[in-house]
Amino acid sequence: MDICAYSYEEYLHMVKSFHGNLAPGLVIGGFMVDLAMRNLPEGEFFDAISETPVCLPDAVQILTPCTIGNGWLSIVPFGRFAVTLYDKYTGAGVRVYLDTKKLEAWPEVRDWYLKKKKKSEQDKDLLMAQIKEAGHGMLGVQKVQVDPEKVRRKKLGPVVFCPVCGEAYPSRDGDSCRNCQGETPYTNVIPVSVPKQ
C-alpha cells in the first residue's frame, strides 16, 4: 500500500504540507501517479500530462521530477481526471484515468467525482476510507503514443522592451506586451520604493 517511494501516511503528510489540505482528488492522484510509474515504458526521462488543472497536477509535482515551472508537467484543458507519463524522446507513454465503471463498487467516491452531492452532504471520512480501500482498483490504464509538440510549453523566444510598461516581454506577442494590450488584471498600479538591503 505504498505510493511511489512513500508509505500511504507519508504521502498524506506531503499532500497536507504542499497542497494545504487533504483533498480527495489528490489522494486518488497519488494512486494514479503510482500506477503510472509501475507501468512506465522503458526510457530514462519522462514528462507528465495532467488532463485537469484541479488537484492532480500537485500529485505529479509531489511524486515526480515534473513541475509546472520546469516545463516537464503540462496541463491540458480536457477536464478528464487522468494523468499520462511519457518518454520525452520517443513519446511512448502510459495513461491512467479514473474509471467510472469501476467506481460503482465505491459509491461515495463515485458521487464525489460525479458531483452528485453538495459538499455539506458528503461523508468525508467514508469518502477517504473508500478511496484508500479502492486504491488502484478504481483506475484504468492505457498505453498511449504522445505527440509531445501538442502538449509541451512553447519557447518564449526573443524578448524586447514594452513601450508602455517598459518591461521585457516576448516579441512574438506584438508591439506591446499582452498586459498592456488590454489583458491586464491590475488597476491602481502604484510604484513602491525598495529599501536597499
Place this chain on the structure above:
Amino acid sequence: MDICAYSYEEYLHMVKSFHGNLAPGLVIGGFMVDLAMRNLPEGEFFDAISETPVCLPDAVQILTPCTIGNGWLSIVPFGRFAVTLYDKYTGAGVRVYLDTKKLEAWPEVRDWYLKKKKKSEQDKDLLMAQIKEAGHGMLGVQKVQVDPEKVRRKKLGPVVFCPVCGEAYPSRDGDSCRNCQGETPYTNVIPVSVPKQ
C-alpha cells in the same frame, strides 16, 4: 540574506529538490517572492499570480501555500518576469518584477534575462554570484488592485459522460470531451489490464 523562512542555502537546496536544477530564474524568483511577502497588504489569505510559466511558478509553490493544483496560484501568459500576491477577498496586492534598468549593475544577469548570450557562452558561476549580490536590488515593487475574476481558475461545473471515450468531462465543453473533439495528443491507445492489489 534570508528567503522567506529559509536561509539562502536552504532555499537553494529546496530548489534543487523540487525543480531538479538550480535554475537562475528560480533563484531570482525566491528573492521576488520574499520581497512580495515583505510588502504584502494586511489580510489573512492571499493568492498568487505568475506572469510567466517559466521557473517563477515553482518559487511560488516552494515558498507559499499557493500551488497550481489548489488553484491559489494562477499563471497568466504575459511573458513578463513578475509575481503578484494579493488578498483573495479584497484584491489588494503587491507586484514584484525584474527591473531591467536596475540590471545594468549586474550585466551577466541582464544578458541572461534578455537572452543576449547563448547558454554555452554564459558564465554560470558569475551569473549566480551576481544574482546573489543583487538580491532585492534588481527588483521593482508596485501596489496593485487585482481583479481576481480575470485570473482565477474557472469552476469545471457539472460533469457528464463522453459518448466517445466514456470518461466524465465538463458538460460545458459540448457533446463530447475536448480530447475526443480532436484536441487529443494521443495515438495508438491500447487498454492495459490492471492486476488486483
